Amino acid sequence: MKIIFALFLIAFGAMSARADGLESLEVFMRSASSGRAEFTQVVSMPAREGQAARHxxxxxxxxxxxxxxxxxxxxxxxxxxxxxxxxxxxxYDVDLNQVTSRKQAQALGSTPAALIASAPDLRALQADFTLAALPDKDGLQWVEAKPKAKEGQLQSIRVGFRxxxxxxxxxxLDILDSFGQRSVLNFSKVEINPRLAADxxxxxPPKGADVIRQ
Known part of the structure; x- marks a missing residue:
């Protein structure tokens, strides 16, 4: 019995080691009903004629x-x-004291938010994205999502899981738009399934803010 159990653990370990980014995304979507984290975002704008790249x-x-x-x-x-x-x-932009609102159903289909927070499951994502596992890099498992809609501003989104x-x-999150601008978000202090307040x-909109409805 001990030998059989040991073989089972070895086999399970081998299967876990073969998990890729697409499988990690599926497990994350199925298991993480809520979450919170801190992030740092670096936006890199491509060099233009006579100008260096900006960050x-x-x-x-x-x-x-x-x-x-x-x-x-x-x-x-x-x-x-x-x-x-x-x-x-x-x-909401605090400095401008300006609020822009859009109907959510029209705004979130092929966006990074749909990948990590909005879509209910993998099947829903596959309606808007072509998904593919990428090789592990920097100790993370990666999955790439390319929007199926050709008229959007996003070229590709890569999601890394630890x-x-x-x-x-x-x-x-590594986001590349159709203009060559890249946004990389690195998350820290990640909590899965915390209790978040109902509100x-x-x-x-803050009192006195300029509200633009689209």
Whole structure:
């Protein structure tokens, strides 16, 4: 019996070692009903004639409850909030005191948020993306998602997961748009399935803010 059990553990270990980014994405979507983390984002803009490439760094926090509710709170260098409450996607720029709102169903189909927070399952994602596992890199398991819609502004999205005991840990997002601009988000202090307040994703435009509805 001990020998059989040992062989089972060896076999299970071999199967786990073969897990790739696509499998990690599927497990993450199935198991992580909520989450929160901190992030650092580096946006790299391609060089133009007579100009060097430019880089912009920002940081903040991220929370989600699947499906359809999430928020990115940018704290540095400028304060900005992106909140999806299930019906409306809100963008609030503190410096401009300006709020932009869009119907969420029209805004999130082929976006990075759909990959990690909005879509309910892998099948729903495959309606909007072509998904493929990539080779492991930098200690992470990667999956690439290419939007099926040709008229969008995104060229590809890569999601990196760090292997964990139960649920793969979201580690990175690498987003390339059709203009050659690259955004890389690295996540830290990741919590899976925390209890989040019922009103965590409720957004009320601040008094006096200019509200633009699209």
């Amino acid at each position: 912009k760094t920002s940081s903040g926090s991220f929370e989600f409850v699947r499906p359809n509710r999430f928020k990115f709170i940018y704290k540095k260098p400028f304060e900005q909030s992106i909140v999806a409450d299930g019906q409306t996607l809100w963008l 292997a964990a005991d139960k649920v793969p840990e979201l580690a990175a 965590a994703f409720r957004f009320q």
